[in-house]
Amino acid sequence: MVGNTGAQTVxxxxxPLALLACAGAPVQLSAEEADLVALTNAAGHYAGRILDPDVEPDDVHPAEYVVEYMMVAHGLNRRAKGDRVAAVESNHRRYLIPFFTELAFTRPEGKKGIAYLRLPQLETVPPDAGRRRTTPRRHRGCRSVP
Incomplete structure (x- = not known):
């Protein structure tokens, strides 16, 4: 959670450092600290500190919620197994987390939390963020060139 005290961010x-990085904390992550699959597998260790209903949503960046939800859904509740978790992690790492991190930092100070998101902003989520595609998309009527 990022607290906004007005003068200084606490x-x-x-x-986890990955969540602090999503919130904009000035941290440098090692490869191990940035590994979302390992973070998801360690979700039990952070169970009391993720998706806390007592945290003010105005103070939580959208990318934090994406990572926290992944930790709860796939780490605590085990909604996926093996390769599927790696696919979800890849999708989050490549599309959702960078999108929401950049979106939060285009907002004015004090209005970076998830409570300030509006529908037009959410409509700009990258099209591949919600699905995993294993083969390239082909448009109807297009043929492959040998």
Whole structure:
């Protein structure tokens, strides 16, 4: 959680560094710390600190919610297995997390949280963010060129 005290941002260092990075904390992540599959597998360790209903949504960046939801859905609730978790992680890492991180930092200070998202902003989510496609998309009527 990122608290906004007006003059200075307070970082909750009890959370995973990947979540702090999503919130804009000035941290440098190692490959191990940026591994979302490992973070998801360690979700039980952070169970009391993710998707906390007592946290003010205005203070939480959308990318944090994406990672926290992944940790709860796939780490705590085990909604996927093996390759599927890796596919979800790849999709989140490539599309959703960068999109929501950049979107939050285009917003004015104090209005970067998820509560300030509007439908037009959400309509600009990258088209591949919600699905995994294993083969290239072909338009109807187009033929492959040998």
């Amino acid at each position: 970082w909750n260092l009890d959370r």
